[in-house]
Amino acid sequence: MAEIYGVIRNQDRRVMPSVNGERVLVLLIQNEQPYRQTLVNLEFAFAIFQNLPDGNYSIIVRHPDLNPTEAVYGQRLSENTILGLRFVYNEPQQSLVTIVVEVNEL
């Protein structure tokens, strides 16, 4: 089973769980179908999806005040893979800077 961790950070490497008082939402698409969604944790700004069967996944970070409103990263996951995604935003400009990807084996 695979796992996906998504974390939201600002340009200073600090956690960014919310924008304008509204928490960031992370949506998981499995084989082109919406699968799960969760709000990021308030203290650590991460979302976690565990026990995922192998397949094609897209992780969408969604917030109405961020640019883009939906930041998407897609990857095929095989068994025992841990995919770590760090969505880095410029907080004053509320815009996506980069997505840092880390792949580990369980």
Added chain:
Amino acid sequence: MKTTDEISQSELLAGLRYTVYSEGQTLKREVEAIHRVTVSHQLAQWSAKLAEIEKESSRTQPTIKPEESQVQVDSIDELRNLVYAENEKLWKEKDLTLRVTIVDGLAKWSARLADMEAKEAKKAAGRVEKERSNSIKETPEKDGIPLF
């Protein structure tokens, strides 16, 4: 589609484990002093929180306390290497009692590293300031008016 507003305790533990691991990797790659301060501070804070949750969930205490550890570190580079090595060890360790011991040590070492990184960043900022003031003094002057 399953929707969750709050993550469960087991998800929090798993997520925090990954966050600590990932922060350790970031710290290794980070070259800017100011960012090293932020990342090492967050690593210290989160590994302390992880140590707390690991102790609670496994109901065990560390077998060796960090203050009883025989490890000696004299320089910031040694401490950086130690924090990185302990972080890697923690990520791979499956035994719950050993995990508690490692994360307890990591929390203490990374807190010490955060302090040293802050001092190092202050020193670096001081060096830049000194160089800047020297370069201003060295600006050639004629009759007290700087020549550019």
